Structure formats: structure tokens, C-alpha cells
Amino acid sequence: MVYRLETTPQFDxxxxxxxxxxxxxxxxxxLDNIDGTDDPRRSGKRxxxxxxxxxxxxxxxxxxxxRIDDARLFVLAVETGHRSKVYG
Numbered sequence: 001m002v003y004r005l006e007t008t009p010q011f012d013x014x015x016x017x018x019x020x021x022x023x024x025x026x027x028x029x030x031l032d033n034i035d036g037t038d039d040p041r042r043s044g045k046r047x048x049x050x051x052x053x054x055x056x057x058x059x060x061x062x063x064x065x066x067r068i069d070d071a072r073l074f075v076l077a078v079e080t081g082h083r084s085k086v087y088g
Contacts (some may be wrong), residue, residue, distance in 0.1 A: 003068070004037035011064075014080050022062060025084045026080060029059045040068055040075045051087070054078065063087075 007015075015023045033043045034057070044055040044066070055075075057064040063086040065079040080087055 001073055002036050002038055003034065003040050004074045005030055005077065006074050011077045012088055018062070018080070018082075026062055027060050028063065030057070030064065030077065033057075034066075034075050040066075058083075 003044065015026065018026070034040050037043075041055065044057045046052065047054045047056055047065070051065070053067060055068055061083055062080060063083050064077050065080045065086060067076045067078060068074075069076065
């Protein structure tokens with residue numbers, strides 16, 4: 001069983017705002033480590049408290065917040081941004 005990566009329109013918009021270099025790095029990392037994997041939790045960390053439904057993936061100074069759906073086998077990338085701004 002492998003998981004597929006999906007993105008939200010909000011994620012796509014935020015990715016474009018980061019600039020070409022950062023966006024390419026994030027997309028490459030997600031495709032290499034999340035899309036097609038059998039365990040998307042291996043590379044991430046579950047968040048706590050009011051963000052407990054999300055998983056965080058750390059890509060240098062950037063973060064990707066995602067939801068993991070085990071029933072449908074997909075990871076939904078919801079938000080991305082610099083680590084100082086993504087949790088707020």
C-alpha cells in the first residue's frame with residue numbers, strides 16, 4: 001500500500017509565493033519522501049494541541065503541514081511556509 005500526495009489550492013498559492021528555489025526544493029522533497037511511500041509518518045512529526053490533526057514535515061527552514069488519510073491512502077499538503085510563519 002502506497003500513499004499518494006495531494007495538495008490544496010492554499011498550499012499551491014503559498015508555494016508560489018516562496019520563490020522558485022524554495023518551491024523546487026519543497027516539491028522535490030515531497031515527491032522523494034512522501035509520494036509513493038508506504039509510511040508517510042516516518043519523515044514527519046505529529047503536531048500537538050489544536051493542530052493535532054496535522055503532521056509537520058521539515059524541509060530546511062520551511063515546513064509543510066499535512067493531513068494523512070489512512071482510509072484513502074493519501075497525504076494532503078495543506079500549508080507551507082517559512083518556519084517562523086507557518087504555525088500562526
